[in-house]
Amino acid sequence: MRKLAAGNWKMNGLALSLPEARDLGRMFPSPACDILICPPATLIAQMVWTVQGSPVKVGGQDCHTKVSGAHTGDISAAMLKDAGASAVILGHSERRTDHGETDALVKAKAEAALAAGLIAIVCVGETEAQRDAGTTLDVVGAQIDGSLPEGATAANLVIAYEPVWAIGTGRTPTIAEIAKVHAFIRDRLTRHMGADAAGVRLLYGGSVKPSNATEIFAVPNVDGALVGGASLKAEDFGKIVAALSAAA
Ligand SMILES: O=C(CO)COP(=O)(O)O
Numbered sequence: 001m002r003k004l005a006a007g008n009w010k011m012n013g014l015a016l017s018l019p020e021a022r023d024l025g026r027m028f029p030s031p032a033c034d035i036l037i038c039p040p041a042t043l044i045a046q047m048v049w050t051v052q053g054s055p056v057k058v059g060g061q062d063c064h065t066k067v068s069g070a071h072t073g074d075i076s077a078a079m080l081k082d083a084g085a086s087a088v089i090l091g092h093s094e095r096r097t098d099h100g101e102t103d104a105l106v107k108a109k110a111e112a113a114l115a116a117g118l119i120a121i122v123c124v125g126e127t128e129a130q131r132d133a134g135t136t137l138d139v140v141g142a143q144i145d146g147s148l149p150e151g152a153t154a155a156n157l158v159i160a161y162e163p164v165w166a167i168g169t170g171r172t173p174t175i176a177e178i179a180k181v182h183a184f185i186r187d188r189l190t191r192h193m194g195a196d197a198a199g200v201r202l203l204y205g206g207s208v209k210p211s212n213a214t215e216i217f218a219v220p221n222v223d224g225a226l227v228g229g230a231s232l233k234a235e236d237f238g239k240i241v242a243a244l245s246a247a248a
Contacts, residue, residue, distance in 0.1 A: 001154070002034050002248075003032075003217075003223050003244050004034045004036060004224035005034070006037075006089075006121065006158075006160075006227065006231075007036065007227050007228075007231025008089055009038060009039045009040060009043075011040060016233070016234050018050045019050075020234035021047060021051055022051060022054065025055060026054065027241075031055055031245050032244075032248040033245050034055075035055055036057045036059050036087055037058055038059040038061050038087070038088075041061070041075050044058055045083045045084060049084075057086045059080075059087035060077075060080040060085050061088070062092075063077040063109055063112060063118075065111075077112045077113045078116045080118060081116045085118060086118065089121045089123065089160070089226070090122050091106035091110075091124070092123045093125055094167075103147045107146060107147050107149055110147065113149070114149055114156050120158070121158040122147050122160070123161075123162050124143035124144060124161060126164065127139075128165035131165065140161065140184065141184070145192075148192055154197075154201075155199075158202075159203070160226040161185060161203070162204075162226060163206050167205070167228060168207070168228060169206075169207060172206060173206075175215060178216065179219045179221070182219065182221035183220065185221070186200075186202065186221050202221050202224075203225055205226030205227065208226075208227045208230060210239035213225065213240045213244065217247035225240060
């Protein structure tokens with residue numbers, strides 16, 4: 001499978017400046033992994049234009065469940081697709097927390113994404129309290145069961161495991177813990193999707209940096225990363241892409 005380095009800019013404007021984004025494409029003319037940048041919605045079309053002709057693809061950070069209609073402030077998957085996006089992040093813990101997104105809503109959004117021809121990057125992950133209570137696998141399993149879209153295939157579904165307590169904190173689970181959760185996710189997907197689950201890319205997210213990327217990418221069932229803070233600097237994100245390409 002092609003591994004995936006995805007950058008989530010979150011609510012940061014021209015974090016990686018557009019010329020730098022173009023440079024990122026030039027740095028890796030034929031990378032051994034896929035590269036995706038998910039800027040705020042206001043920058044998607046501009047980013048698509050900027051990285052045209054390079055291997056860098058562009059994605060959204062959320063979408064509505066409907067194609068169009070009276071939903072002030074929302075953006076549909078079809079609109080992301082029209083703007084040139086090829087993927088969308090769904091059910092990020094920040095959206096689950098800030099906007100009360102439930103598994104059922106994430107599933108409906110993911111189904112809208114697939115219907116629009118986008119890759120759905122569905123995020124799961126436990127809070128620190130849940131980890132301390134020893135319920136990580138129960139939480140992640142329930143999120144997978146509840147958020148997985150109908151019609152998912154290895155080509156249109158990506159799962160991102162992002163422990164909430166590791167996001168933006170500089171803390172990461174141990175390599176053994178990442179391996180355990182990723183193996184669990186693969187197994188859980190197999191229950192839903194059968195043999196197709198083997199080809200679904202499982203990203204790790206949460207404080208991925210150039211300094212820990214190589215170690216994390218060597219973990220079985222880690223097929224890439226969903227990177228927040230370090231994707232805001234072209235140099236750092238470039239190093240993470242290089243580490244993933246080397247692991248591919
Ligand atoms: O939330 C994340 C990506 O979606 C991870 O963020 P950080 O890489 O900043 O920890």
